[in-house]
Structures are given as structure tokens and as C-alpha cells.
Amino acid sequence: MIGVLLLGILALVVGGCVCVVWADRGGPRWTRAVAAATVGTGQVLRRYQKSQRREVGGDAGGDGD
Template structure:
């Protein structure tokens, strides 16, 4: 489990670095990785909204 979480962390950090690098005029492959990273972030945000967020609420207890 630690290996999986470490791998996910490395991918997230790499994706964020590519987003910054592409904004600074990096090579073309950084734009592709940055686009994928931003798309994945949009999917995660959309999934979080569908779940109701869970923040500041009553935790779903009714």
C-alpha cells in the first residue's frame, strides 16, 4: 500500500512540475503531460462534487 501511495505521489508531483514547466515554455511533451494532469484534476473535482464534498456538512448522517 505504501508503494502504491508513493507512486501516486510521484505522479502528482511530476504532473504539477510539468504544468509549471509548460507555462514557462518547456518542451512540447510537457504541454501534453500538463493537459493530462489538468484533465485528471477536473475529473477528481467533478467526482468530489458528485459525492457532495463531505466538508463542513454533517458527514451524510440523516
């Protein structure tokens, strides 16, 4: 069951990346919408990871980011 879920997530990620490239090359309108959602989701996840790093480790002993 978990394997099926992970395969589904992987398919969504790969499909989103394909839409980002296709939209950059002038694809149809729906690819631009999917690309915007993919990029927005990536930005939200990056912010979430940064906030988690601050809560867990703080700035002491960081890797210089």
C-alpha cells in the same frame, strides 16, 4: 505494498505539477501534453467529488458552496 503504491501516486502527482509549471514557462511539447493530462485529471476529480457530496449530503446544511 500500499506504501509503495502511495509513493508511486505521489510521484505522479508531483511530476504532473512540475510539468504544469514547466509547460507554462515554455517547456518542450511533451510537458504540455503531461500538463494537459494533469489539469484534465484534476477537473475530473473535482466533478466526481462534487457529485459525491450531492449524493451523500445534499444541499441541506452545506457550507455555502
